[in-house]
Amino acid sequence: NAGVTQTPKFRILKIGQSMTLQCTQDMNHNYMYWYRQDPGMGLKLIYYSVGAGITDKGEVPNGYNVSRSTTEDFPLRLELAAPSQTSVYFCASSYSEGSYNEQFFGPGTRLTVL
Amino acid sequence: QKEVEQNSGPLSVPEGAIASLNCTYSDRGSQSFFWYRQYSGKSPELIMFIYSNGDKEDGRFTAQLNKASQYVSLLIRDSQPSDSATYLCAVGEYGNKLVFGAGTILRVKS
Numbered sequence: 001n002a003g004v005t006q007t008p009k010f011r012i013l014k015i016g017q018s019m020t021l022q023c024t025q026d027m028n029h030n031y032m033y034w035y036r037q038d039p040g041m042g043l044k045l046i047y048y049s050v051g052a053g054i055t056d057k058g059e060v061p062n063g064y065n066v067s068r069s070t071t072e073d074f075p076l077r078l079e080l081a082a083p084s085q086t087s088v089y090f091c092a093s094s095y096s097e098g099s100y101n102e103q104f105f106g107p108g109t110r111l112t113v114l
Numbered sequence: 115q116k117e118v119e120q121n122s123g124p125l126s127v128p129e130g131a132i133a134s135l136n137c138t139y140s141d142r143g144s145q146s147f148f149w150y151r152q153y154s155g156k157s158p159e160l161i162m163f164i165y166s167n168g169d170k171e172d173g174r175f176t177a178q179l180n181k182a183s184q185y186v187s188l189l190i191r192d193s194q195p196s197d198s199a200t201y202l203c204a205v206g207e208y209g210n211k212l213v214f215g216a217g218t219i220l221r222v223k224s
Contacts, residue, residue, distance in 0.1 A: 031210045040122065042202055042214035043158070050209065058211070059115070090157055094210055101146070101210045105157035 001026050004106035006091050012112045013081040021076040021109050023091030031094040032074040033103065034058075034066065036087040043090060049074055081113045116141045118205050118215035126221045133190040135218050137203030140184070146206030147179060147186045152217065153199045162188060193222045 007022045025032065030051045035043035045058030049068040063085060065077040074093075078085060088110050092103040117140040127133045135149075146165050150158035164170045164177040164186065176189040190197055198221050204212040 033211070035214075040216065042118070042120075042216040043212075044214075045211060048209070048211060056209075096210070101206060101212075102148075102160050102163070103212060105159070108157050 003027065004091055004093055004104055006089075006106035006109050008109060009107065010110045012114060013078075014114060015081060015083065017081050018077070018079050019081070019111075021078070021089055021091075021111075023074045023076065023106060024072050025074075025091075025093040025104075025106075026072065027093060027095070027104065028071060029093035029095050029104075030071065031096065031101075031103075032068065033092040033094075034064070034074070034076045035090045035092065036060065036085075037090060037108075038087050046076065046089075078111075083113050085111065086113045087111060116144070116205060116207060116213045118203055118213050120201075120203050120215035120218045122216060122218060124219040124221050126223060127193050129193060129195060129222055129224045131193050131222075133193045133197065133220055133222070135188040135190075135201050135203075135220065137186045137188075137215055138184055139186070139203075139205045139213075141205070141207070142181075142184060144181075144184075144205045144207070147177070148204040148206070148212065149175075149177060149188045150202040150204060150214075151199045152202055158202055190220075193220075195222050195224050198222045 034046040047066040200217040203215040
C-alpha cells in the first residue's frame with residue numbers, strides 16, 4: 001500500500017492564482033482530512049470528510065474548497081491565492097469513528113504564495 | 115473551541131536521560147489523547163495514544179493521563195539523538211477529528 005499520497009510536493013503561486021492540491025489514499029479509509037501547518041505551529045483543520053459525497057468545515061476553511069467524489073480522493077482547491085495561505089498542507093485519513101482513530105498523514109505539500 | 119497547550123521548547127536532554135513532554139487541554143469531556151512525532155520537513159506519525167487515566171507503556175515511551183487535572187504527558191526513557199523531533203499532542207473530538215497543540219521541540223544531545 002502507498003498509504004496517503006499528495007501532489008505536488010512544492011508549489012509557488014502568485015497572488016490571485018488558483019490551484020488544486022491532490023490527495024489519494026489506498027487504505028479504504030472513509031475519513032479524510034486537510035490540515036495546514038504554519039511555521040512553529042500545530043496543525044489546523046481546514047476541511048474533513050466522513051465519506052464520499054460528505055464534507056464539512058474545520059477550524060480554518062476560509063479561502064478553500066473541497067470535494068469527495070470517491071473514497072480514495074479528497075482534493076483541496078484554493079481559488080484566489082493569498083500570502084496568508086503560504087503554509088505546509090497535510091492530507092490525512094483514518095478508518096472509522098470509534099475509540100481508536102489513528103490518522104495517517106501524507107508527505108505534505110509546501111505552498112508559497114508571492 | 116477546544117485548546118491544547120504545549121510548551122514550545124526546545125527541551126534539551128542529554129543522551130540516555132528521560133525526556134518529559136507535557137500537554138494540557140481545555141475540554142474536560144475529552145476522551146482520547148494522542149502523541150505524534152514530527153521530524154523536520156516530514157509528516158506527523160503516531161507514537162502513542164491513551165484513553166484511560168494512568169500510565170501506558172510502549173517500549174521506551176510512556177504516556178500518562180490525568181483527566182481530573184486535564185493533563186497528559188509523554189516520557190521518553192533512554193533518550194537517543196534519533197528522538198530529536200517535534201512532539202505534537204492531540205486531543206480527539208467528535209467526528210473523528212483531532213485538535214493539535216503547537217508542539218514541543220525535543221533535542222537530545224550526544
